[in-house]
Amino acid sequence: xxxxTLHNVWKIYDNGVEAVKELNLECPDKAFLCLLGPSxxxxxxxxxxxxxxxxxxxxxxxxxxxxxxxIPPRDRDIAMVFENYALYPHLTxxxxxxxxxxxxxxxxxxxxxxxxxxxxxLDIEDLLPRRIRRLSGGxxxxxxxxxxxxxxxxxxxxxxxxxxxxxKLRAQMRAELKRLHNQLEATTxxxxxxxxxxxxxxxxxxxxxxxxxxxxxxxxxxxxxxxNHFVAGFLGTPPMNFxxxxxxxxxxxxxxxxxxxxxxxxxxxxxNLGAVKPVDKIILGVRPQDIHLSKTRDEKHNIQSKxxxxxxxxxxxxxxxxxxxxxxxxxxxxxxxxxxxxxVWLNINLNNIHFFDSSSGKNILV
Numbered sequence: 270x271x272x273x274t275l276h277n278v279w280k281i282y283d284n285g286v287e288a289v290k291e292l293n294l295e296c297p298d299k300a301f302l303c304l305l306g307p308s309x310x311x312x313x314x315x316x317x318x319x320x321x322x323x324x325x326x327x328x329x330x331x332x333x334x335x336x337x338x339x340i341p342p343r344d345r346d347i348a349m350v351f352e353n354y355a356l357y358p359h360l361t362x363x364x365x366x367x368x369x370x371x372x373x374x375x376x377x378x379x380x381x382x383x384x385x386x387x388x389x390x391l392d393i394e395d396l397l398p399r400r401i402r403r404l405s406g407g408x409x410x411x412x413x414x415x416x417x418x419x420x421x422x423x424x425x426x427x428x429x430x431x432x433x434x435x436x437k438l439r440a441q442m443r444a445e446l447k448r449l450h451n452q453l454e455a456t457t458x459x460x461x462x463x464x465x466x467x468x469x470x471x472x473x474x475x476x477x478x479x480x481x482x483x484x485x486x487x488x489x490x491x492x493x494x495x496x497n498h499f500v501a502g503f504l505g506t507p508p509m510n511f512x513x514x515x516x517x518x519x520x521x522x523x524x525x526x527x528x529x530x531x532x533x534x535x536x537x538x539x540x541n542l543g544a545v546k547p548v549d550k551i552i553l554g555v556r557p558q559d560i561h562l563s564k565t566r567d568e569k570h571n572i573q574s575k576x577x578x579x580x581x582x583x584x585x586x587x588x589x590x591x592x593x594x595x596x597x598x599x600x601x602x603x604x605x606x607x608x609x610x611x612x613v614w615l616n617i618n619l620n621n622i623h624f625f626d627s628s629s630g631k632n633i634l635v
Contacts, residue, residue, distance in 0.1 A: 271333030271346075271423040271456060272298045273319060278328035280314045280480075288314040290480040292328070296473065299454045301447075303467035306477035306503070313428065315477070316460045320426050321345050332423055348417035350427045354409045356401045356416075362388075363397040366415045387415040390452065391445075407438045414449070425457040432463065443469050464504050468492070476500050498552060498630035501623060507557045507587065507598045513627060514551055516542070525553055525624075529593045530572045535619045541634050542624070550627035559618040560599035562588065562607070570614035576607040588613070 273296040280289040289311040296302035304312035317323040319330060321342035330337050337345050348369075356365050363384055370380045388394045391411045401409065410430060417425055431442040447470055450457055461467055467474050468488045476483040476491065476499075484496040488504075495501035501509045514527030523539045525532040532553075534542070563570035577596060578589040586605065590597045590613060599615070607613055624633050 272296060272300075272331075273302075273424055273456065273458060274329075274331040275315070275319070276329040276331075278315070278318065278330060279326040280311070280318060280323060281326040287480050289318070292482055294475055294482065294485065296456060296458055299456055300472045301450050301457045301459065301470055303471035303474045304458065304460045304477060305462070305464060305467040305474050306483075307462060309479075310477040311480040312460050312462075312477050314480075316426055316428055316458060319424075319458060320347060320349055346423040348420040348422040348425055350410075350413050350417050350425065350430045352429045352432055354413045356409060356412060358400070358402045360401065361397065362393065362399050362401065362404070362412050362415075365401060365412055366397075366419055369416060369420055383419040383421075384415075387418040390418065390449065391415050406434055407442060410434070410442060411445075414446075418449075418453070423456065425455050427457065427459045429461055430459075431466070432461065439466075446470060465506060468504070476503060478503075494632070494635055495554075495623065496632055496635055498554070498625040498632075501554050501625070501632070505556055507600070509554045509556050509623070510560070510597045511552050511554050511625075512592070512595050512597075514553055515549065516551060525551065527553075529595070532617065532619065538619060538622070538634075548626050548628070548633070551633070552625040552627050554623035554625060555617050556621065557587070557598045557600045559621045560597065561616040561618070562599055562601050562605055563614045563616070564607075564612075566614045569616040572615040572617070574613050574615055576609050576611045576613055579607050579609065590615070 275292050275294040278289060278292040281287050292315060304315055306312050314323060318325050321337065321340065325338060332345055366384045366387055367380050370383060388397055391414060393408065393411050393415065396404065396408060431439050434442060443466060459470060471488055473486065474488055474491055475485045478499050484491055484500045491500060492504050495504065512527060514525050517524045517526050523534045523542060525534060574590040574592045574597065576588055577591045580587040584603055586601045586603060588599045588601055588607060590599055625631065626633055
């Protein structure tokens with residue numbers, strides 16, 4: 270296996286669109302890296318440049334210690350798995366998995382060995398004689414992955430390989446992909462727009478938007494310490510709540526204020542905020558699980574809201590609350606029920622809040 274390194278990589282298309290802008294990124298050897306972002310963010314263009322399917326406009330791409338800018342895809346020692354299975358329906362599972370080995374003139378003994386090993390890893394040994402057209406979606410995806418495994422490549426590249434599967438099967442395939450990566454210890458670059466997929470699978474996530482890298486790190490890093498407003502809102506289900514306000518100091522105390530409520534910030538936050546430059550407008554970010562609800566006002570629950578939507582979800586319920594013209598999402602325990610229009614009082618866990626510069630979007634505590 271090998272690490273993948275991108276140094277000052279740009280992709281500018283003929284129509285002038287800057288799909289990828291000065292991207293610096295490294296996927297360590299044996300790591301699982303997810304390129305994550307919305308449609309049009311540049312993640313697929315990045316993947317295609319690594320694979321050699323797109324020429325880079327400038328910069329350098331290394332696989333291991335080898336510069337691959339001008340090396341064709343077939344010589345980059347990579348294997349690709351796509352959303353479209355790209356299988357041969359008239360051939361058997363065995364023949365599809367064996368195809369890349371036959372193209373490379375492997376002898377039959379080694380082909381049999383490699384196909385058998387891949388089928389065993391993927392638990393599809395009993396499917397080897399079947400025609401592709403007789404398989405389910407999940408089985409076809411396993412065959413596509415098996416065809417990549419037999420190559421024993423330096424790098425696996427996967428482009429949204431399970432996004433089209435139904436929810437239950439997608440969850441099963443996520444577990445399979447994680448198990449497979451742990452077993453093979455294969456360097457993997459995985460493209461997805463699904464942040465749940467990225468968090469579940471990745472050792473590292475690179476969040477992209479408008480062709481630029483927003484943040485790189487472990488799933489825990491990105492979730493707990495988002496670099497900016499975009500990353501904070503993109504990672505997490507339900508998403509983070511945001512509301513604009515400003516800081517005020519009074520008698521040595523620090524407050525966050527807006528037209529609807531005031532928060533007295535705890536010592537931890539005051540210490541951290543003391544090192545940052547003051548800004549005119551601040552965006553408060555708080556995750557739904559850090560909002561606690563009560564039917565009555567007390568010393569802690571002192572922010573008034575009204576229930577807009579209440580969703581029963583089993584172990585946890587979800588509320589969409591109105592604070593003035595703003596909507597906040599909160600999670601509640603299963604035994605807490607509220608009806609639309611009912612008053613609900615909030616307590617925000619100040620140990621887990623975030624503040625973002627309203628102009629730049631940067632997290633001012635990072």
